[in-house]
Amino acid sequence: MKIAIASGKGGTGKTLLATNLASYWSERQSVVLTDIDVEEPNDALFLQLPKIAQEERFKFIPSWDSTRCTLCGQCQEVCNYHAIIQLGTEIMVFDELCHSCYACSELCPAKALPMVPHKIGELTHYHHANLSFVESRLEIGEEQAVPLIAQTHRYVDDHFSKDHVQLFDCPPGTSCPVIEATKHADFVILITEPTPFGEHDVKLAMQTMHQMNKPFGLVINRADVGNSDLLAYCKANTIPVLATIPFDRHIAEAYAQGLLVYEQVPAVKPALDQIIDFLQAFAINQK
Amino acid sequence: MKEIVIISGKGGTGKTSITASFAMLAGAEAVVADCDVDAADMHLLMQPNSVKEESFYSGQLAVIDQDKCIQCGQCAQVCRFDAISVHDDCHVVNPVSCDGCGYCPRVCPADAIKMEERKAGSWYISETKANNRMVHAALDIGAENSGKLVAKVKNEAKALAKQQNVRYILVDGSPGIGCPVQSSLSGANFVVLVTESTLSGLHDLQRVYALVKKFRIKAGCIINKADLNEMVHEQILSFLAMENIHHIADIPFDRTFTDALVAGKTVVELESSLVAQQVKRAWEIIKDLNQSV
Numbered sequence: 287m288k289i290a291i292a293s294g295k296g297g298t299g300k301t302l303l304a305t306n307l308a309s310y311w312s313e314r315q316s317v318v319l320t321d322i323d324v325e326e327p328n329d330a331l332f333l334q335l336p337k338i339a340q341e342e343r344f345k346f347i348p349s350w351d352s353t354r355c356t357l358c359g360q361c362q363e364v365c366n367y368h369a370i371i372q373l374g375t376e377i378m379v380f381d382e383l384c385h386s387c388y389a390c391s392e393l394c395p396a397k398a399l400p401m402v403p404h405k406i407g408e409l410t411h412y413h414h415a416n417l418s419f420v421e422s423r424l425e426i427g428e429e430q431a432v433p434l435i436a437q438t439h440r441y442v443d444d445h446f447s448k449d450h451v452q453l454f455d456c457p458p459g460t461s462c463p464v465i466e467a468t469k470h471a472d473f474v475i476l477i478t479e480p481t482p483f484g485e486h487d488v489k490l491a492m493q494t495m496h497q498m499n500k501p502f503g504l505v506i507n508r509a510d511v512g513n514s515d516l517l518a519y520c521k522a523n524t525i526p527v528l529a530t531i532p533f534d535r536h537i538a539e540a541y542a543q544g545l546l547v548y549e550q551v552p553a554v555k556p557a558l559d560q561i562i563d564f565l566q567a568f569a570i571n572q573k
Numbered sequence: 574m575k576e577i578v579i580i581s582g583k584g585g586t587g588k589t590s591i592t593a594s595f596a597m598l599a600g601a602e603a604v605v606a607d608c609d610v611d612a613a614d615m616h617l618l619m620q621p622n623s624v625k626e627e628s629f630y631s632g633q634l635a636v637i638d639q640d641k642c643i644q645c646g647q648c649a650q651v652c653r654f655d656a657i658s659v660h661d662d663c664h665v666v667n668p669v670s671c672d673g674c675g676y677c678p679r680v681c682p683a684d685a686i687k688m689e690e691r692k693a694g695s696w697y698i699s700e701t702k703a704n705n706r707m708v709h710a711a712l713d714i715g716a717e718n719s720g721k722l723v724a725k726v727k728n729e730a731k732a733l734a735k736q737q738n739v740r741y742i743l744v745d746g747s748p749g750i751g752c753p754v755q756s757s758l759s760g761a762n763f764v765v766l767v768t769e770s771t772l773s774g775l776h777d778l779q780r781v782y783a784l785v786k787k788f789r790i791k792a793g794c795i796i797n798k799a800d801l802n803e804m805v806h807e808q809i810l811s812f813l814a815m816e817n818i819h820h821i822a823d824i825p826f827d828r829t830f831t832d833a834l835v836a837g838k839t840v841v842e843l844e845s846s847l848v849a850q851q852v853k854r855a856w857e858i859i860k861d862l863n864q865s866v
Contacts, residue, residue, distance in 0.1 A: 296583065326582055326776075366688075389675065457749065465669055490714065543804070
């Protein structure tokens, strides 16, 4: 079962939930956690596991072969991203603008634009006991997170069976990286806090999940701060609330040091148990 | 005119609350740009009255005309985004996956595919309670956050600032290090990095600053939740010293941010609070630093 952890607003506890849930759940069964918040991946700070594999990841971009080029100009005409332009007798490719659609390369009548690999990031695979952890990290200066997220999903599919509990720590927001990160999920956990910002952003995230037809539920973090009537809202709209996590300075302090919170603040364990129970019941229902 | 961009790498460090506070303090001296267009929140604190609203179009979407389609499947073969599949014997485009590259219409032998402009969101110019103008936007659900809407918001803010002859453009940047942040940073005079005393905060600060360095922009840093962990706080300070980033202020772990938020206020409006004093001092320091930039 694939479970995505997303949020709308940043800083509401995605990483906290993903790392603690993965580690705690792996005390009972095999779990793989994947950090696909590729712009700012943080899960590795909390899970000190032995590394078993590391590989560079690439996207493919056209590379100009001046000896074959007839300067017909078709490449710049077909590129919808303005990633390739003709300047006099030169063809210039702007790597960071290219979306790897292959149109210029495959439509070039002179075959003067072969596609070549361009590094976009690194994928690292860690493993210990029942817990596997995969992290992808975008190169600094790269603009597009989506291709790396898509490749990471493929890596997980190639290395783990569907029977595995698969958790995904997703990017914040509601735009294309989140869509890419959550589109294969069987269930999406949205974690938020009951403040006006948290409520505003999680409602956007809920609309996104509705549009994608994804089953989802909420985890409310720092549940006793703020004023929002999120619980009432969820009840009125029959949205499951999987668990609430209290506002507690000890949680923030443990998190600050890179520690797993449930090991330091045992009060967090019942919340994790509730989430696991809910997801296991959901999985049985699906079958 | 100085363009000051506030970014954080990590979400939830208080970036938007701090930017909104600076907007309150700057008043009519500033034009505000909310470039965190994916889940924009600043309007919740600034009570904007919109004086202008426009739709924003960005990118394209392939649309197959079923009357013309001969179901040959060449479109699906060339699509690198797996956006074309067969449903009820018809080739259809999945709008979520279509990247708008425009390859498929070029190979369609029946001329059955058209590229249509895609609405990505809306942008606004508003009057705020701080007696200044704010340019903000709302990205449509699931739209591509390509940085183009961010660039639009910034350019409109710049035009307004020029026209009104104000001293500052205050930009609330996006999280992360990808395309929207890079759009937020381009052309800025000064960057305020907002971080927190957590290992994640430090890690994300280091990554986002590596990006700032590529843009060669001078930076200062505000450490929020500064007292959460002394060791991490020290690590942040030595990183700032090593990179020659001005340490602007420390703000304690405190519920004032949440209390202000709940009241629909910026923290500087809770005048008696310690946090309000610190944010005010931070703004004075940033103004000083910008005289010498």
